[in-house]
Amino acid sequence: MVKSGTLILSVAARLLMPLQLLFSLFLLLRGHDEPGGGFIAGLVAAGAFALYLFAYGLTATRAMLRVSPRDLVGLGLFLGVLSTLPAWWNDQAFFTAQWWTIPLIDYKFSTPLIFDIGVYLVVLGSVLTAVVALVENDPD
Numbered sequence: 441m442v443k444s445g446t447l448i449l450s451v452a453a454r455l456l457m458p459l460q461l462l463f464s465l466f467l468l469l470r471g472h473d474e475p476g477g478g479f480i481a482g483l484v485a486a487g488a489f490a491l492y493l494f495a496y497g498l499t500a501t502r503a504m505l506r507v508s509p510r511d512l513v514g515l516g517l518f519l520g521v522l523s524t525l526p527a528w529w530n531d532q533a534f535f536t537a538q539w540w541t542i543p544l545i546d547y548k549f550s551t552p553l554i555f556d557i558g559v560y561l562v563v564l565g566s567v568l569t570a571v572v573a574l575v576e577n578d579p580d
Contacts, residue, residue: 453495460488468560469553478556482563489564490571498575509572512565519558523551 464485471477493501527536538551 449495453491457488457492460484460491464488468556471556478559479563482560483567485560485564486567486571489568493571493575498572509565509568512561513569516558516561516565519561520555523554523558526551
């Protein structure tokens with residue numbers, strides 16, 4: 441299964457990737473009230489996938505992603521545009537935040553969160569597109 445990395449890199453990647461992805465979700469959800477947000481969370485997630493890519497190779501990473509990084513960019517842009525529509529439907533200024541409470545779990549869901557998820561996906565997809573392109577051009 442180990443394709444391009446050493447044993448130490450392979451074990452480290454397998455242990456660190458889930459932690460990096462959890463930390464990226466923490467940064468994403470924390471970003472509204474404190475430092476963090478979609479951009480830095482997307483970079484942390486891209487770092488997790490890049491580490492996995494260096495340890496296990498391009499084929500294993502593509503199998504893990506199951507979606508093209510370019511599709512992540514498109515989905516992120518779609519979510520960014522989608523986050524503007526609730527304010528428009530309520531005859532408010534463009535990008536005016538809208539908040540909804542989910543009663544079962546007492547969580548406040550908002551259009552800034554939708555926008556941050558879009559930024560997260562755009563950053564993740566664009567960084568992975570660049571890294572994959574570099575690996576495809578020079579596999580060594």
